[in-house]
Structures are given as C-alpha cells and as structure tokens.
Amino acid sequence: MEEDINYNEQYIIENHENIQKTINETMRILIKNKVDLNFKRYYLSLLEQTINDYETWLVK
Numbered sequence: 001m002e003e004d005i006n007y008n009e010q011y012i013i014e015n016h017e018n019i020q021k022t023i024n025e026t027m028r029i030l031i032k033n034k035v036d037l038n039f040k041r042y043y044l045s046l047l048e049q050t051i052n053d054y055e056t057w058l059v060k
Contacts, residue, residue, distance in 0.1 A: 026044075
C-alpha cells in the first residue's frame, strides 16, 4: 500500500515537472518565432485549461 502511495506521488511530481517544462518550452517558441498575438492567447488558454483539468483530476 505504501509503495502505491509513493509511486503515485512520484508520478504526480514527474507529471507536474513535465507540464512545467512544456509550458516553458512553449513560451520560448512562441516568443522566439514572433507568433501572432491572438494565436498565442488562444494556445495559452488551451494550455491553461489542460493544466486546470489535470489539477482537478489530481484532487479527486
């Protein structure tokens, strides 16, 4: 049982780190490539919604 809890915690931590890396890389690409501002807003809102959905799932 404790091993399951440790595995789940590690899984959550790794996923959080991967999400953060994705956000950072996405921001770097959007800024570097001078993407249209409306597209940036749209893409970042999708990313934000995905993160919110994931965090909601974690709480359950």
